[in-house]
Amino acid sequence: MSAQLAQAENKTTENLHAGVPTLTAKQSPLVQSLLANKEKLLQAVQVLPEGHIHVVLPQQMKQNIAEMRQIFGEYGIEPRIFVSHKPSKSNALIKQARAENTGLDVSSKNELISALKNGFSGQNICCTGSKNDDYITLSIQHGCLHSVDSIEELERYIKACEKIAPQEKRNVLLRINSADAPYGGKISRFGIPMCDLEACYNLLKENPNVNLDGFHMHSGESDGDLRAEELDFLLTLFKDAYEQGFSPKTIDVGGSLLKNIYEKIEECEAFVDHLSDALKNNKETYTWRRYGYSIAAGNQNRVSGREGLMGFFKLDDYGPCVKKMMNVQTLYSRTSHQTLLECVFTLALEPGVSAYDQCGIILFKIVDTRFNNKGEHMTVLDGNVFNLSFNITEQMADPVLLTEDEDASETFSTYLVGNLCTDFDIMVKRKVVLKGKPKAGDYLCFINTAGYTADFHDAPVHQHPMGQKIVAISAQDGWRFMSEDRFNPYLIEEGSIL
Amino acid sequence: MIYNSVIDMIGQTPMLKIPADVHGLKHIDVYAKLEYMNPYGSVKDRIAYGLMKDHVEEMKNTGKKPVIVSNANTAKAVSGISHYLxxxxxxxxxxxxxxxxxxxxxxxGAEIEELPALTQCPNPFDPNDMIQYAERMVNQSPDKFHLIDQFGDSNNPKIHFETTGKEIYDDLGDVDYFFAVLGTSGTTLGAGNYLREKxxxxxxxxxxxxxxxxxxxxxxxxxxxxxxxxxxxxxxxIIAGTKQQATAGMRELNSKCGVMCGPTGGLGYHRMLEKLREIDKGLNGEKRHKAVFIACDRMEPYMDYVQKACPEMFEEKPSNQLRVQTLPSDKVQNAPSVDAEGLMQMFxxxxxxxxxxxxxxxxxxxxxxxxxxNIQDTFLEQMLDNGKPFPQNQPIVFACMRGDVSTRFAAFAREQGYEAYSLSCGVGAFVQFYDAKKAVA
Structure with missing residues (x-):
């Protein structure tokens, strides 16, 4: 035992762990049930090859889609849901989305191929994002709904349609740049500036085989008032388009229907409060090398940037946002949901985070534990920062310790470090708080990782293995585990695996 | 009272005693410092002029522009005062x-530079962060701009020490409890220090x-x-409150005391009373205690805020007269309807x-x-509530999208003596039926 370790071991638990802010991850009942059966879960993962494990929960996606339909259904709206493919590479979840009769929003040729492979027909696929010629070709061949991102892309698309499907109608959405939203949206690299809209109309008038099916805007905003303004703005575009002789039907408002991933908002507030105080007054931040996330102490004694961090902490799920969107006063003094219903317009959604909410967890095996020269406890995981796309989600919730120790209730704070031979491999840039003392052989479980976190960036750095995926099913006789290939959502009915 | 300049009207705001039967406290007198009586409508008039006054001559002589980072009361006050000067x-x-x-x-008279910032709040990593942008702008062109920094300038509390605090003391003498909503925190720091000094x-x-x-x-x-x-x-x-409490406070101050203050005044008042009720219970009545809160600004700009916080306040109350909206559900359920084929036969x-x-x-x-x-349901409702808008010698078929809204109108029109029906299938289904029939024919 090193001198430092011995010194640190002599410190009381209170000294080591007092005052470290806790951020408890929210767990759905399904996730709670799975973790309550940790013996079965650990048995299932222990037979898998080395490396971290993504456990996916397709039944959760079924619930998420049903919830989304129910929330919009309160306004009489049956949204056309295009589950976004990009947050996840899980085939099981994509199969589940197909079984729920959603569409799929794809962002590349290979995602489009994945959609087709998993049973989606072209009519139920919306092609978005930047597009090369192969992607456009495949989109046209399969008659996908095609979200056009610029007038140049529309020109390319029309030319490609003339070659690939000259006698057939193809449907496009015109994606409008969100910076042109009336409230002054964020500058975006995506979407057609309003000043190009007239030219797009002219192109479409000259090429009647390419049908203007509607408009699309994905601002990334989650504020209900702003989203309501966006919807009002898009409906105004519909009126203009009808006056120009088009008959658009689909109004695609994108995703950003967010869910809270933390259990207690008070903990989030306390975390921001503590970090602000610590950065301003040179106290212990409990973050790696005094990392401030979006917060920094600056001129005139000010500490700013809290909104960047608080943006990840949501008080409400997206229900109140939908309420504002659906009740905004729009054309001719009608509410948006009245207009959608009365005009028989289709409201299209591209949920990413909300569709995948609580649909996955990641398990990392603990390799060893140690203290650094400051006496700070570190837990070394058999995985690394490239296995967690926290730079997208900045997820900071505390993971759950899965240990066979009976007495694992005392809180224990530690830094999580990865298996890379680089100094930057700190898995979470804050000291996390665990229930129980971690030791080699235990597992750490990160919650709510299916959307964006699990495999958005997963990469075999140092030739370490990529994450393995297994499917967890809550069956009548307990939890069952299977490979993604073997998972068939149609063979699972009310807890029975057929 | 005659003033020679609007600047002279800043400060010396009235102090209103809140009647005891409104607050219900036994041992504490409550006062509202009506800062919305300042000429530009808020407590911010004090710091706007206070932070500018030593630089006015210089700005006038050099043509420097006063720069303020705000889109609310401070912006209004700085703009109004600057324009006047x-x-x-x-x-x-x-x-x-x-x-x-x-x-x-x-x-x-303001020139406005709106930035495409990533967030509404200060963000040190955003090149368009408004505070940093303004600081940079002033540092790069000190001969063109003068920054008025309400968040960082220690003169902010000093102004409240010298004016707000002193005025309160001059009116009331020793104060036991002082409440205000924290924005820049200048008022509570400055006036609070003055009152504590006394x-x-x-x-x-x-x-x-x-x-x-x-x-x-x-x-x-x-x-x-x-x-x-x-x-x-x-x-x-430090006490926290909700927007509903802010609105409730505004409402009570307005209805019972005639105070036309905005949400910050309402919130301060609401949270103050709750705290004072606790304190009041522990007092023995040996002396009268004094509490003051700040009514910061006027209510008029905030009706949208109030409506969002308390939408029920703005709901129309149904009258006792039988109206479309209040029609009993049994009458609505029994309203006669026609389906697509039935309507075709009627035609x-x-x-x-x-x-x-x-x-x-x-x-x-x-x-x-x-x-x-086409008579939109909201207008149709008013028309039917106010009389009989259609000829009575002809059947009326009400049609909406799904046959639900039209049922209510058909039922109400029946009550008025019309031969009225609801198109049960809705307009969309009828048009589909009609098109299909036409296609077959």
Whole structure:
């Protein structure tokens, strides 16, 4: 035992762990049930090859889609849901989305191929994002709904349609740049500036085989008032388009229907409060090398940037946002949901985070534990920062310790470090708080990782293995585990695996 | 009272005693410092002029523009005062969400620079962060701009020490409890220090908003760190409140005391009373205690805020008279209806029906039943509530999108003696049926 370790071991638990802010991850009942059966879960993962494990929960996606339909259904709206493919590479979840009769929003040729492979027909696929010629070709061949991102892309698309499907109608959405939203949206690299809209109309008038099916805007905003303004703005575009002789039907408002991933908002507030105080007054931040996330102490004694961090902490799920969107006063003094219903317009959604909410967890095996020269406890995981796309989600919730120790209730704070031979491999840039003392052989479980976190960036750095995926099913006789290939959502009915 | 300049009217605001039967406290007198009586409508008039006054001559002589980072009361005050003094105010703000505010500031002569910032709050990593942008702008062109920094300038509390605090003391003498909502925290720091200097027993309470709630001009606990002059140790207690409490406070002050203050005044008042009720219980009546709160600004700009916080306040109350909305459900359920085929038969009969499409004008313009007229349900409701708008010698068929709204109108029209029906299948299904039949024919 090193001198430092011995010194640190002599410190009381209170000294080591007092005052470290806790951020408890929210767990759905399904996730709670799975973790309550940790013996079965650990048995299932222990037979898998080395490396971290993504456990996916397709039944959760079924619930998420049903919830989304129910929330919009309160306004009489049956949204056309295009589950976004990009947050996840899980085939099981994509199969589940197909079984729920959603569409799929794809962002590349290979995602489009994945959609087709998993049973989606072209009519139920919306092609978005930047597009090369192969992607456009495949989109046209399969008659996908095609979200056009610029007038140049529309020109390319029309030319490609003339070659690939000259006698057939193809449907496009015109994606409008969100910076042109009336409230002054964020500058975006995506979407057609309003000043190009007239030219797009002219192109479409000259090429009647390419049908203007509607408009699309994905601002990334989650504020209900702003989203309501966006919807009002898009409906105004519909009126203009009808006056120009088009008959658009689909109004695609994108995703950003967010869910809270933390259990207690008070903990989030306390975390921001503590970090602000610590950065301003040179106290212990409990973050790696005094990392401030979006917060920094600056001129005139000010500490700013809290909104960047608080943006990840949501008080409400997206229900109140939908309420504002659906009740905004729009054309001719009608509410948006009245207009959608009365005009028989289709409201299209591209949920990413909300569709995948609580649909996955990641398990990392603990390799060893140690203290650094400051006496700070570190837990070394058999995985690394490239296995967690926290730079997208900045997820900071505390993971759950899965240990066979009976007495694992005392809180224990530690830094999580990865298996890379680089100094930057700190898995979470804050000291996390665990229930129980971690030791080699235990597992750490990160919650709510299916959307964006699990495999958005997963990469075999140092030739370490990529994450393995297994499917967890809550069956009548307990939890069952299977490979993604073997998972068939149609063979699972009310807890029975057929 | 005659003033020679509007500047002279800043400060010396009235102190209103809140009647005991309103607050119900046994041992404490409560006073409202009516800061909305300042000429530009808020407590911010004090710091706007206070932070400018030593630089006015220099700005006039050099043509420097006073720069303020705000889109609210401080912007209004700086703009108004600058305009009056012949200076050119320059506002740096994120995109202003309300056109009304922008127009008001323009009317007051302001040049406005709206930044496409990533967030509404200060963000050190955003090159368009409005505070850093303004600081950079002033540092790069010190001969053109003068920054008025309400968040970081220690003169902010000094002004409140010298004016607000002194005025309160001059009116009331020793104060026991002082409450205000924390925005820049200048008022509670400055006036609080003055009152404590006179009476070290004065307790100072800061009121903030709960997470997820807002009161324009107020801040939540974590937002307070954005204010350089904020010092949490200054307060005996920091109390949080909701937007509903802010609205309730505004309402009570207005209805019972005639005070026309905005949400920050309402929130301060509401949270103060709750705290004082606790304190009042522990007092023995040996002496009268005095509490003061700040009514910061006027209510008029905040009706949208109030409506969002308490939508029920603005709901129309149904009258006792039988109206479309209040029709008993059994009558609605029994309203006669026709399906698509039934309506076709009616069209082919001698007494052709009048079809009234109750949808909005946009839906009607996109597609409707031939010969139908469009009266949107809200207008139709008013028409039917106020009389009999249709000829009574012709059947009326009400049509909406799904047959639900039209049922209510058919039932009500029946009560008025019409031969009225609801198109049960809705307009969309009828048009499909009609098109299919035409195609077969």
């Amino acid at each position: 012949g200076l050119q105010p320059y506002i740096v703000s994120n995109k202003m969400p309300y056109k009304e505010v922008r127009n008001q500031l323009k009317f007051l 009476n070290p027993q004065t307790k100072v309470f800061g009121v903030i908003t709960e997470t997820g709630h807002n009161a324009p001009g107020g801040r939540s606990k974590s937002e307070m760190w954005e204010v350089g002059i904020f010092n949490p140790d200054h307060y005996d207690e 082919e009969s001698d007494t052709k029906p009048l079809v009234v499409d109750t949808r909005g004008a946009f839906g009607y313009s996109i597609g409707h039943i031939q010969g139908s007229i």
